Amino acid sequence: MEFLVHIEVLWPADGDPKELERLTAAERARARELSAEGRIRRLWRIPGRRANWGLWEAQDASTLHAAIRSLPFFPWLSVDVHPLAAHPSDPERPGGS
Amino acid sequence: MEFLVHIEVLWPADGDPKELERLTAAERARARELSAEGRIRRLWRIPGRRANWGLWEAQDASTLHAAIRSLPFFPWLSVDVHPLAAHPSDPERPGGS
Amino acid sequence: MEFLVHIEVLWPADGDPKELERLTAAERARARELSAEGRIRRLWRIPGRRANWGLWEAQDASTLHAAIRSLPFFPWLSVDVHPLAAHPSDPERPGGS
Amino acid sequence: MEFLVHIEVLWPADGDPKELERLTAAERARARELSAEGRIRRLWRIPGRRANWGLWEAQDASTLHAAIRSLPFFPWLSVDVHPLAAHPSDPERPGGS
Amino acid sequence: MEFLVHIEVLWPADGDPKELERLTAAERARARELSAEGRIRRLWRIPGRRANWGLWEAQDASTLHAAIRSLPFFPWLSVDVHPLAAHPSDPERPGGS
Amino acid sequence: MEFLVHIEVLWPADGDPKELERLTAAERARARELSAEGRIRRLWRIPGRRANWGLWEAQDASTLHAAIRSLPFFPWLSVDVHPLAAHPSDPERPGGS
């Protein structure tokens, strides 16, 4: 099942730059793993913000939660999950009737 | 450039079922064309609603507008467009640095 | 997978009372079927409104959408779906760690 | 009477991890007690968030408040309570007419 | 248990004045009955609007729903119910500790 | 004139418990005085929150403001005031025509 996930990073403006750098590197490494596992399918920056839209895949919301929670930035994230259903006109995975 | 597009179909509950059927068929045909042109990349139903999330691609907002406006359901649509920027951790089209 | 579903019935105040009666009976019959199939687990009225909160179960959002769409009142419904993940302290189906 | 309760935990990202661990353990113990007393009927994680939806039962809002206030995390919680009325099509506790 | 109830009357501007007059009279008669039964404790107009705040009393949300639904204007009402808990400093019914 | 007042106490989760205890005691004492003066008529806890709904009475908004400002918790309060008009069906103080 696919999920559309909106993530906002609430990193404080006066946060430690070293820590931010370390977390950013760890986040990218973890994102690569989640991509390799097929958990993250697509990822886009929201222009002007420390935020992203992502297309995630998981068998259910519990598995998705575990994946999101594994992100090094998790304590600073505000996350909204939108469940997605198949659309008959989806070019990639046409479903429905 | 990719855009995340949220579309809600405001078809009235007492609308003519024949007209709805006709428009639905026309909409699917037009969606197929837009997919073939690479305008619509992905399309998902929002569960429980006459609404969808779509991943669209267009060189700019003017081209995107023309594509959305070509949908047979356009007069009944409420559309929100979210511009997307490249994310360095996007598995499919990695960008940025 | 469980989903928390909020449904508001937008029946017009000047709607035909006969039609409302007929739809209400059909809705209850369909709800009984969905309960028997294990699709609807719990259902509550929101006091003062033509609205309800429901606990639904489906393998994914596509199956859930098909079930909601099968409700006779579907054209008059405004539906919001909240995906649910397992909680380690859930008394009935404890999950997580 | 049943209540649908939405709880968001506003634990600061830079909070003391030891204290968080201690509170989490205490919260689970208290949740077990509230489940045993029939106060908490169901509990679900909201995917991606430190938040949950819960189905609580209490004779009135005062008893419910006392139960929520007894949670060790109470000072960090943002809580919204939705009162629930019986629905004639509820599979578990059918009510109404 | 007491409830704070916000009611907005969505009567159309071009509604039949005769029908409005008939409903208003019926509403007042029903409100008198609900007051006599101790269901409605207080009622206030929201200045400038066809709306009111009311203090209602009922043993639970199901009984409250039945009372609100018995109002002749019910099909035109938009209702929000706020459950109330006892406050130790309430001058009339001091509760808690 | 009566006012419906919504008060949320924004006390920080890591606030000094001694200070909280002292303020709570002072708040109750002040609430008793305001009740004795007929300023506070009713007071209810909002279940699950450090918040209350209150029915206040004052000749005008200036007098009401002075009363609210006299609360020891005032610097931590977020307050919303709803002016109330007489309703012909109010059981306690019937007004209008």
Next chain:
Amino acid sequence: MEFLVHIEVLWPADGDPKELERLTAAERARARELSAEGRIRRLWRIPGRRANWGLWEAQDASTLHAAIRSLPFFPWLSVDVHPLAAHPSDPERPGGS
């Protein structure tokens, strides 16, 4: 007591122009009377909208409601009332301390 009142006129785009003209004339006549009585102190158009902000004066919310309800456009109005308290730095009616 002064009130800040926001009024939006929800006149339908396809409403009868004759009726609109008649109501507009009646509204102006009634506004003149309310001004003469000291009920309306100031009135401003909100640019681009069929809406206005007004400074009204009345001894309480009940009197204000009666005045607003006397407007010929009342059935088409959406009204929000903001109660105003004296400010020590008000140039015209300095109050407080």
Next chain:
Amino acid sequence: MEFLVHIEVLWPADGDPKELERLTAAERARARELSAEGRIRRLWRIPGRRANWGLWEAQDASTLHAAIRSLPFFPWLSVDVHPLAAHPSDPERPGGS
């Protein structure tokens, strides 16, 4: 003085296409006049919507209102006006200090 103006056209989906065509032509003619007068400086479509953002110029809000009200589509418009102040870093009309 410059204003940023957001205009949404609430034309009904089942509106008369002839009337829509006529109004669209009249709107363009009027927009040309307002541009020639220096009232409308820039105009952009909001992609996917019957809506636009415009940069308008007028000596005050009254003059702006008269200009907006002169649009043939005015009865169908929902308009929000944002007043603009000079910014010292504005490339075109640098102001401030």
Next chain:
Amino acid sequence: MEFLVHIEVLWPADGDPKELERLTAAERARARELSAEGRIRRLWRIPGRRANWGLWEAQDASTLHAAIRSLPFFPWLSVDVHPLAAHPSDPERPGGS
């Protein structure tokens, strides 16, 4: 041109009382000057809040911004500006036609 200005003072509950006293005195002195210059026409407290509604006058938004920015509390203010147009029924400065 007149503007309706909503100002909320976001002074922290644990702010230095001496500083608050000093700023309050400076704010009143500056408000007196702005009143003498005809910049502030009216000022009202919003009951229950550290907030006010004000009627300001300035030739344009740039002049208004300079005046608001001159307030000693400016760094703690959240300000919303509503531009006002003349209304033909305004008792004090009737405009329009």
Next chain:
Amino acid sequence: MEFLVHIEVLWPADGDPKELERLTAAERARARELSAEGRIRRLWRIPGRRANWGLWEAQDASTLHAAIRSLPFFPWLSVDVHPLAAHPSDPERPGGS
């Protein structure tokens, strides 16, 4: 492609004035460069706020993001980007048909 960008500067009221001065100067220098590159076309202060509306130009959202992120104030900014499409009645760059 043009974008309408809303920027709010969340600089803390108790921030270091020296740092604020330094950042403001750096911000202006960077804004001049972005203007010279044709990235920033127009810039307006929002009266009463540390905020601005800007008209930006970039070939896509990724280029726009890089430009916004280069602002010295970026860690303190809350940014909303509105994509703009050509409007046939735009006086400066008329497009469409």
